Amino acid sequence: MINQLAVFQGTFRYEFLMQIRRRSLWIGMLLIGALEIAIYARSPFVNQFVQRDLDLPMPQTLASLALLLNFFLPATFGCMIADRVPRDRRTKMEELFNALPGALSVRLLGKYLGSVCATLIPMLLFFLAGVSFILYRTGNFESILLAIPVFMIITLPGILFISAFSLACPAVMWVPLYQFCFVGYWFWGNFLSSRNGIPTLSDTLLAPAGKFMAVGIFGLNHMDVSATPIQGWESVLLLTALALVALGTLYIVLRWQQAVK
Structure with a gap:
């Protein structure tokens, strides 16, 4: 047990440091964040946020902020995670890891959580920059106390979901192809309403952008979806469970690939 814990800690630390030191991570997130801000500057959503959402109860204001940030940034997040398994193969690190003691499941969990935490x-x-703006405009220190819980409930389940699939799918797909498909999926599966006549997951509990949590759990009035608190928590549990399914499938695939080598 102690040995497996040490393996997990070592893998987590390695993946975290590898990811957090990547220039492409910071440059990509900053560029996409700047693009999102530029788009919102010309969008009625910002006026709605400043003129209406700042006057809502603080949990709803923070929920609205989380939804604003969940438009572009998670798409970049998934792309940044996608090369972690292929990179180990390309640099021969996978062979080194396989030669060391420690269960594959433990190393996989460390890789997943280390990459996610760094990219997050x-x-x-x-x-938090948005929370600072809310605090500046409202003077309500409740924004500081509620910021992390709101982020964890609205944003984190979707991030865990897309990260698991972004780690698993490139194990059997060409990374650029997966990244292209993933970006298309993100906007199709979250922001394209089925009312347009095109089948989509955006109106279901599988939408990882957090709409069901914001509406169901925090009571935010969202034009595209209605949800009860139970549905909000169901979305949290469903996305988290599917993340575990994706990781379990990746474990099976990696075990099979090791066996056939």
Whole structure:
């Protein structure tokens, strides 16, 4: 047990440091964040946020902020996670890891959580910058107390979901192809309403952008979806469970690939 814990800690630390030191992570997140701000500057959503949402109860204001940030940044997040397994193969690190003691499941969990935590930091900084703006405009220190819980409930389940699939799918797909398909999926599966006549997951509990959590759990009035608190929590549980399914499938695939070598 102690040995497996040490393996997990070592893998987590390696993946976290590898990811957090990547210039492409920070440059990509900053560029996409700047693009999102530029788009919102010309969008009625910002006027709605400043003129209406700042006067809502603080949990709803923070929920609205989380939804604003969940438009572009998670798409970048998924792309940044996608090369972690292929990179280990390309640099021969996978062979080194396989030669060391420690269960594959433990190393996989460390890789997943280390990559997610590192990639999550730029996103969290953007969110906290928005919280600072809310605090400046409202003077309500409740925004500081509620910021992390709101982020964890609205944003984190979707991030865990897309990260698991972004780790698993490139194990059997060409990374650029997956990234292209993933970006298309993100906007199709979250922001394209089925009312337009095109089948989509955006109106279901599988939408990872957090609409069901914001509406169902925090009571935010969203034009595209209605949800009860139970549906909000169901979306949280469903996305988290599917993330575990994706990781379990990746474990099976990696075991099979090791066996056939």
